């Protein structure tokens with residue numbers, strides 16, 4: 434594989450911000466069509482391409498859901514602890530659940546309850562844990578471990594196992610982190626990222642996405658296939674996001690994940706202004722600040738000069 438030149442610090446921070454803001458945008462846009470079928474979306478919206486809230490959660494326009502909120506929990510835990518502390522992550526999840534969030538996935542709820550009752554930081558392995566709930570929140574770990582793939586693999590799986598202990602979920606968490614690392618260091622979508630994804634799919638054929646099976650459920654395989662399909666069949670942030678959320682299913686989560694990767698690839702400047710204006714401003718400023726903090730404290734940036 435072709436090596437990429439070391440980018441400057443400012444570019445890396447911009448890509449990190451693009452990833453976290455992109456995740457929140459994808460969540461806010463996709464929440465409207467979560468649990469709908471592609472046909473139902475077509476009938477109701479034609480093409481859903483505006484952040485209008487509503488959906489089954491009756492959201493305000495620009496409001497985000499658990500995907501963004503749990504990612505923020507992990508980011509806050511790292512910042513408050515000034516390092517990686519799994520108990521601090523679980524505590525943030527527990528406090529978040531205690532605040533009665535608008536939505537909590539059942540596997541996440543079970544894992545967090547387990548922590549609250551028994552201080553368990555790892556649930557038992559289960560084939561029922563192959564949902565996308567650990568994958569949807571792994572972004573802060575990838576930002577914070579930029580430059581060290583071993584730390585990425587360790588931390589991303591530790592955070593996953595608080596609620597989801599499943600080999601397919603683990604593989605997806607590690608690989609999405611890898612894609613983010615490569616993107617932040619300057620890898621290009623249709624060159625290095627596509628090549629990496631092809632070898633990942635060879636290693637884990639479950640995730641094969643060509644031809645696209647068209648399912649976009651919360652099963653991590655369906656989610657990952659949907660993300661790969663729209664990421665590699667579009668060449669800009671807007672088309673990538675619109676295609677994804679109009680597929681329906683777990684649209685806020687597929688939207689968040691594709692928004693995260695496309696946000697890193699195309700940067701904040703690639704995100705349509707009308708969407709940036711609609712995103713809840715408190716969420717916008719927090720994810721922007723967390724992205725900066727996390728990546729600036731990563732091994733890669735700590736070793737780079739300004």
Ligand code: MG
Nearest residue numbers: 498499500685
């Ligand atoms: Mg959600």
Ligand code: MG
Nearest residue numbers: 683684685686
């Ligand atoms: Mg969802």
